[in-house]
Amino acid sequence: MALWRYHKYVSAARRGPFNLDSAPQSTEFFDRYSRQILFSGIGKVGQERLASASAVIVGCGAIGASTAALLARAGVGRLRILDRDFVEPSNLQRQSLFDEADARESLPKSVAAEQKLRAFNSAISVEGTVADLTPRNVDALLSGFDLILDGTDNFETRFLINDFAVKHQRSWIYAAAVGSYGLTMTIRPGVTACLACLLEADHLSPSVEETCDTVGVLGPIVQLISSLESAEALKLLAGKEDALHGRLISVDVWSGHFQSVAVSRNPGCRACDRHDFSYLDGEAQPHVTMCGRDSVQIHERSRSLDLVALGARLGPSVESVRQNDFLLRFRVPPYEMTVFADGRAILKGSQDPAVARSLYARFIGA
Numbered sequence: 007m008a009l010w011r012y013h014k015y016v017s018a019a020r021r022g023p024f025n026l027d028s029a030p031q032s033t034e035f036f037d038r039y040s041r042q043i044l045f046s047g048i049g050k051v052g053q054e055r056l057a058s059a060s061a062v063i064v065g066c067g068a069i070g071a072s073t074a075a076l077l078a079r080a081g082v083g084r085l086r087i088l089d090r091d092f093v094e095p096s097n098l099q100r101q102s103l104f105d106e107a108d109a110r111e112s113l114p115k116s117v118a119a120e121q122k123l124r125a126f127n128s129a130i131s132v133e134g135t136v137a138d139l140t141p142r143n144v145d146a147l148l149s150g151f152d153l154i155l156d157g158t159d160n161f162e163t164r165f166l167i168n169d170f171a172v173k174h175q176r177s178w179i180y181a182a183a184v185g186s187y188g189l190t191m192t193i194r195p196g197v198t199a200c201l202a203c204l205l206e207a208d209h210l211s212p213s214v215e216e217t218c219d220t221v222g223v224l225g226p227i228v229q230l231i232s233s234l235e236s237a238e239a240l241k242l243l244a245g246k247e248d249a250l251h252g253r254l255i256s257v258d259v260w261s262g263h264f265q266s267v268a269v270s271r272n273p274g275c276r277a278c279d280r281h282d283f284s285y286l287d288g289e290a291q292p293h294v295t296m297c298g299r300d301s302v303q304i305h306e307r308s309r310s311l312d313l314v315a316l317g318a319r320l321g322p323s324v325e326s327v328r329q330n331d332f333l334l335r336f337r338v339p340p341y342e343m344t345v346f347a348d349g350r351a352i353l354k355g356s357q358d359p360a361v362a363r364s365l366y367a368r369f370i371g372a
């Protein structure tokens with residue numbers, strides 16, 4: 007269905023109940039989603055609500071990519087995909103939206119994801135955004151969406167999402183996987199426990215301390231957690247809150263162990279009780295060690311780089327310069343640096359922030 011026809015359909019759907027007579031162009035819509043509409047938990051009204059709903063997926067690695075694909079195919083009307091990283095060969099084992107060509111071209115994940123999602127469903131709005139979520143841009147990137155979905159690989163970003171969501175009374179779904187183990191919890195501010203209730207209480211420690219860097223991660227646990235997250239998203243966006251499981255679910259696909267526990271709100275919670283949103287007030291993150299490889303990310307404040315000029319300037323002093331519209335990559339053995347147009351850079355081959363800062367200053371400039 008052409009985009010304008012789809013918008014016409016959505017407008018008609020917003021005016022009143024689904025009606026084939028009053029929406030003659032909706033036959034294709036009805037057919038496309040027929041198996042989902044036949045499912046009594048969604049139905050026609052639920053499908054209409056999905057069509058006018060929106061979600062932002064923060065991080066398009068393994069869980070984010072699978073969740074984005076499921077929601078795009080399910081007909082969620084508007085999706086934004088945020089990711090700061092680019093596709094690499096080591097992603098292909100589990101990140102189901104990407105292929106070898108994406109890795110060869112080092113496409114930003116959000117750009118590659120947008121292309122794939124548009125091919126899955128041209129009737130929805132999909133926007134891939136190359137960005138790192140920070141306290142400075144969190145309002146601009148997350149505002150205006152019905153639901154926020156966790157596809158991140160680190161707790162700093164998850165707490166930033168949690169503080170934003172609690173402050174603005176917006177639902178979000180926590181999801182994480184490492185090794186063969188994963189967990190997920192749907193967070194509805196004011197109704198359920200929040201991430202700070204779960205992880206900042208004295209008797210609990212962060213549930214996933216290992217990273218993909220140290221213990222790896224299996225494709226099947228990613229798909230399973232993504233499926234649980236996506237099902238919860240469909241319930242919320244279709245207006246079926248009564249169907250939400252309301253638990254912290256954890257699964258290990260290697261041992262076959264499934265666990266589901268109720269999590270109570272912490273009466274003195276920093277975020278949802280005391281409204282101390284310290285992650286929103288955070289200073290710019292100076293460095294972040296990334297999941298999945300031996301890398302350091304360097305953040306720069308709102309800096310705009312001319313990658314073509316930079317590539318020309320670097321040419322003689324570094325090796326293997328490659329670039330596309332979004333990034334520039336070069337090698338300074340044993341390191342490899344990837345620079346984005348917004349000034350961010352990822353240094354591969356070291357986890358030492360001082361080395362990263364030094365190479366950045368030397369080749370990109372302070």
Ligand SMILES: [Zn+2]
Nearest residue numbers: 200203275278
């Ligand atoms: Zn809380």
